[in-house]
Amino acid sequence: MQLPVLNDAPAHAADKKGGCAASSCGTTDNQMDSLPDSIREKVQNHPCYSEDAHHYFARMHVAVAPACNIQCHYCNRKYDCSNESRPGVVSEVLTPDQAVKKTMAVAATIPQMTVLGIAGPGDPLANPERTFETFRRLSEEAPDIKLCVSTNGLALPDSVEELSKHNIDHVTITINCVDPEIGAKIYPWIFWNNKRIKGVKGAKILIEQQQKGLEMLIAKGILVKVNSVMIPGVNDQHLAEVSKVVKSKGAFLHNVMPLIAEAEHGTFYGVMGQRGPTPDELQDLQDSCSGDMNMMRHCRQCRADAVGLLGEDRGDEFTIDKIEEMDIDYQAAMEKRAVIHQAIQAEMDSKRLEKATKAQQHKEEPKLTTRPVLMAVATSGQGVINVHFGHAKEFLIYEASPDGVRFISHRKADQYCGGDTSCGDGESVLQVTVRALAGCEAVLCSKVGYEPWEMLEAAGIAPNGEHAMEPIEEAVMAVYKEMAAAGKLDSTPEAARASA
Amino acid sequence: MAVKIIESCVNCFACEPVCPSKAIYEAKPHFLVDAKKCTECEGDFPVHQCASICPIEGAILDSLGVAFNPPGSLTGIPPEKMAEAMAELQAH
Numbered sequence: 001m002q003l004p005v006l007n008d009a010p011a012h013a014a015d016k017k018g019g020c021a022a023s024s025c026g027t028t029d030n031q032m033d034s035l036p037d038s039i040r041e042k043v044q045n046h047p048c049y050s051e052d053a054h055h056y057f058a059r060m061h062v063a064v065a066p067a068c069n070i071q072c073h074y075c076n077r078k079y080d081c082s083n084e085s086r087p088g089v090v091s092e093v094l095t096p097d098q099a100v101k102k103t104m105a106v107a108a109t110i111p112q113m114t115v116l117g118i119a120g121p122g123d124p125l126a127n128p129e130r131t132f133e134t135f136r137r138l139s140e141e142a143p144d145i146k147l148c149v150s151t152n153g154l155a156l157p158d159s160v161e162e163l164s165k166h167n168i169d170h171v172t173i174t175i176n177c178v179d180p181e182i183g184a185k186i187y188p189w190i191f192w193n194n195k196r197i198k199g200v201k202g203a204k205i206l207i208e209q210q211q212k213g214l215e216m217l218i219a220k221g222i223l224v225k226v227n228s229v230m231i232p233g234v235n236d237q238h239l240a241e242v243s244k245v246v247k248s249k250g251a252f253l254h255n256v257m258p259l260i261a262e263a264e265h266g267t268f269y270g271v272m273g274q275r276g277p278t279p280d281e282l283q284d285l286q287d288s289c290s291g292d293m294n295m296m297r298h299c300r301q302c303r304a305d306a307v308g309l310l311g312e313d314r315g316d317e318f319t320i321d322k323i324e325e326m327d328i329d330y331q332a333a334m335e336k337r338a339v340i341h342q343a344i345q346a347e348m349d350s351k352r353l354e355k356a357t358k359a360q361q362h363k364e365e366p367k368l369t370t371r372p373v374l375m376a377v378a379t380s381g382q383g384v385i386n387v388h389f390g391h392a393k394e395f396l397i398y399e400a401s402p403d404g405v406r407f408i409s410h411r412k413a414d415q416y417c418g419g420d421t422s423c424g425d426g427e428s429v430l431q432v433t434v435r436a437l438a439g440c441e442a443v444l445c446s447k448v449g450y451e452p453w454e455m456l457e458a459a460g461i462a463p464n465g466e467h468a469m470e471p472i473e474e475a476v477m478a479v480y481k482e483m484a485a486a487g488k489l490d491s492t493p494e495a496a497r498a499s500a
Numbered sequence: 501m502a503v504k505i506i507e508s509c510v511n512c513f514a515c516e517p518v519c520p521s522k523a524i525y526e527a528k529p530h531f532l533v534d535a536k537k538c539t540e541c542e543g544d545f546p547v548h549q550c551a552s553i554c555p556i557e558g559a560i561l562d563s564l565g566v567a568f569n570p571p572g573s574l575t576g577i578p579p580e581k582m583a584e585a586m587a588e589l590q591a592h
Contacts, residue, residue, distance in 0.1 A: 067514035068555060071574060077555040078510050093511070122512060129517075188576045194518070194545050196552040263585045271577050271585045 039252055042169055042223060044348075045114045045341065046146060047310050049170065049225060049253060051298045051407055052352070054310045055383040056344050059115040060106050062099035063092070063305040064130045068122035069154050070190040070206060073268035074229060074259055077122075092305070093121070096133040098320055104142055105323045106307055108333035110314070111340040113307075117148045119172075121305075125155040128162070135166040144334050148172065150227070154190060154206050156213025164220045171217055172255075173210055174227045177235050178245050180204035185234050188268070211249070218250035225253040225296070230277050230285060231269070232259070243289040254289060255296040258282050279397075279439065283408055297409050300394075309381055311394050311410065351383060351471065358474055362404065368481075370489035372401035374408065375476050376437050376461075378445035385467050385475055389448040395437060398472065400480035405473045411436045434459050441488075442479055444472075501563050502538035503548060505531050508559045515550035515560075524550060 047054040068077065094102060103116050116138060118124040124131040135147055148170035149163070156173065163171065177183045183203025190202040197205065217224050226246045228239050235242075243254050259276040261269035268274075277285070286295045300310045308314040376395040378387035397408040413433045434455050437443060443461055446468035456463045462483075467475035483489050502523070505515075509530035516524045516531065521544075523537035533550075540563070541548050551560045551568035557575065558567040571579040 066512040067517075067553075068512065069514075069553070071555055073576070076575075077512060122514070127513065189574065191514075191518075191553040194549060194552070195547060264589055266582075266585075268575050268577050271582055 039223060045345070046148075046170065047115065048117075048148075048299070049223075049296070051296075052348065052383075054298050055379070055381050056112060056348060057115070058110055058113040058307075058309045059117060059302075060103065060113055060307040061117050061119050061302065061305055062094055062102060062134060063121055064094050064096055064099045064134050065118055065120055065124040065127035066093045066122045067126045068120075068152075069126040069192075070123070070152050070202075071188050072152075073186055073188065073274075074231075074261060074270075076266040076270075078266060092320060094320070096130055096137065098323070099134045100137045100141060101326075101328075102318050102320075102323050103138060103145065104328050104330050104333070105326045106318055107142060107145060107337065108326075108328045108330065109317070110308065111333070111337045112309070112344065113145075114341070115146045115148060116142075117150060119150040123152050123155070124149050125151045125159045128155070128159060132162055132166065135168060139166055142330060142334075144337060146170070150174070151213075152206070153210030153213050154192070155209075157209055157216055160213065160216040160220060160222075163217075164222065168222065170223045170225065172225045172227055173214060173251075174229070175207075175210050175214075175242055175246060176228050176231070177203075177238055178207055178211070178242055179238060180207055182235050182238055183207055186229075186231065211245075214246065214249050214251060224251045225255060226251045227255045227257060227299075229259050230256050230282060232275060232277050232281065234274075236277065236281070236285060239285060240289050253294045253296050255299050256282065256286055256289065257299055257301055260301065279409060279411065297407055298396075300410065312380075347382075355471070355473060358477075359404065362477065368402040368484050370402060370480075370484045372399050373442070373480060373483065373489065374399055374440045375479065376411070376440045376443040377472050377476065378443070379472060384469050384471055385444050386446055386469055389443065389445040389452050389463065389465075392433075392445065395440075395443065396472070397440065398476045400476050405476045405480075430455060434461070437461055442483070444475055444479065501540055502535035503533055503540060503550060503563065503568075504535075504561045504565070505533055505550075506559060506561060508556055510556055510559075512555065514553045514555065518549040518553055520544035520549065 043049040043053070045053050045057050047057045047059050107113050118131050118134060131149065138145060138147060147166065147168045149168060150172040151174070153173045153175065176186050180200045180203040183206060184200040187203050187206060189196050189198045190206050192202065192205050214224055226242075228235070228242055230236055230239060239256060246254065259269060259274065261267060261274050261276055263270045263273075286297060289295055298310065302310065303313065303315070305315055306313045307318055375398050377385055377398060378389060378392040378395055379385055380387050392413050394410050394412050396410050399406050399408050413436060430452055434452070437459075440461050442464055443456060444464045444467055447465045448456070448463040453463045464479055467478065505524070507530060511526075511530055516526065520541060521537045521539050523534045523539075524531055525534065548560075548568060554560050554569065555574060557569045557571050557573060560568050562568060571582070
């Protein structure tokens with residue numbers, strides 16, 4: 001039996017036997033439906049666990065955990081850049097007291113923020129006092145915020161008891177391998193029993209601890225998501241096996257992320273020229289794992305101090321100086337938050353229902369026999385197309401096919417160029433953006449300017465500004481049907497699957 | 501007889517809790533070792549605890565001023581490869 005991708009489908013309206021609903025298609029027919037009610041309830045407003053929720057709800061990380069007990073080849077402990085967005089990077093380390101203040105300030109200012117995570121910049125469980133002090137205080141002082149933690153797993157077995165006390169119902173373990181030989185190519189050393197242990201021996205201990213910790217969490221009824229970094233030539237062939245193993249032990253979601261490696265990061269992989277996967281390679285692996293496991297595709301690999309909706313970072317509004325000056329009435333904020341959360345939930349429910357109705361209609365129409373198409377969408381949330389092409393910091397990639405529309409991934413628009421007008425070899429930001437959309441045959445946004453319009457067309461990507469403020473899946477399906485009617489889907493595409 | 505933490509320390513806190521003599525303390529701009537308290541782990545552990553968890557090559561020196569973790573020993577990046585990459589970046 002195939003397990004669903006945890007995207008969006010309504011529990012009540014999805015097709016129960018075969019076939020596909022437009023909103024939930026791909027590997028599955030009825031996605032969250034197959035999860036037990038208890039899990040569905042826990043994740044429906046968690047932006048990191050539910051693709052649907054990530055359009056509406058925000059998350060934040062507090063960087064209270066600087067120490068680490070292992071070294072990974074994709075991480076550089078010296079790195080601290082305010083312009084960069086990737087795991088392990090932060091601007092300032094907080095004390096638990098500062099973290100609590102910051103969390104309450106953000107919760108009062110951004111009421112959609114539902115989840116507080118501790119993810120580093122080191123390993124949260126290698127800083128047990130700082131991490132648990134933060135959790136203990138927040139569960140008392142801000143009980144309406146969900147708490148979660150992300151770990152490399154080495155110290156996990158020793159922390160499960162304490163984690164369960166703090167009412168943390170989500171834990172993420174980064175598991176890149178279940179084979180110590182592969183592990184030795186990813187982890188140069190671990191600190192274990194008062195010694196630095198290198199190579200295969202260290203990797204073997206780490207893997208054992210991760211698997212033991214996973215089993216203990218499941219036994220306690222704590223939800224476990226597994227993160228894996230896809231490293232071509234190192235563990236890419238192995239991750240399907242990892243997916244099977246963690247699924248069999250009870251992890252409910254697997255998030256395969258692409259390696260981020262650039263020489264300027266100073267990491268082993270960056271300096272040694274190890275490449276990351278192409279979007280196609282990542283998608284193929286996610287698809288091959290999805291037969292065994294709920295796959296997560298909307299992760300933005302955020303910083304250990306990120307604040308806001310996935311894909312945005314409002315951390316600058318909440319620096320230590322600024323939060324010290326804020327005067328927060330949390331009781332009042334909590335009341336306001338409850339009202340807003342209820343309204344968002346109602347909106348999500350009605351949109352799900354609408355999607356399901358459309359999906360039903362789609363199924364009743366004669367089925368197309370055309371090939372699938374990738375499309376890029378510019379959105380800032382709420383599940384609608386609402387961003388100008390030139391303002392988009394990222395694009396969501398959807399696949400439309402006769403079976404319906406499914407979410408595939410996100411791609412960054414401004415890559416590493418920041419605000420510069422040129423990048424590297426004189427390539428403009430616009431050129432970089434167009435290149436990032438390789439493989440897509442249409443881009444849907446609220447508006448497209450003249451210059452990008454021409455460049456997109458030249459690249460074989462049809463610009464489309466006709467579906468502003470419309471729900472994403474509906475608009476993508478409408479464009480797909482137009483393309484089919486115009487006979488554009490009969491031949492092989494110029495651009496499709498040619499992404500670099 | 502004491503170890504020393506130097507300016508390449510990134511203030512990650514990892515060494516502070518593993519010190520058996522509570523000789524390491526947070527300071528600006530980086531963590532420091534109280535030479536009066538440091539025992540170099542003698543009697544407690546066969547290896548220096550701070551130097552065994554420190555992720556930064558060259559940040560902790562022994563009593564003779566020699567780095568416990570020389571370049572390349574922790575990251576696995578050959579020093580010449582690192583120099584090459586840095587030179588490449590500088591050129592841009």
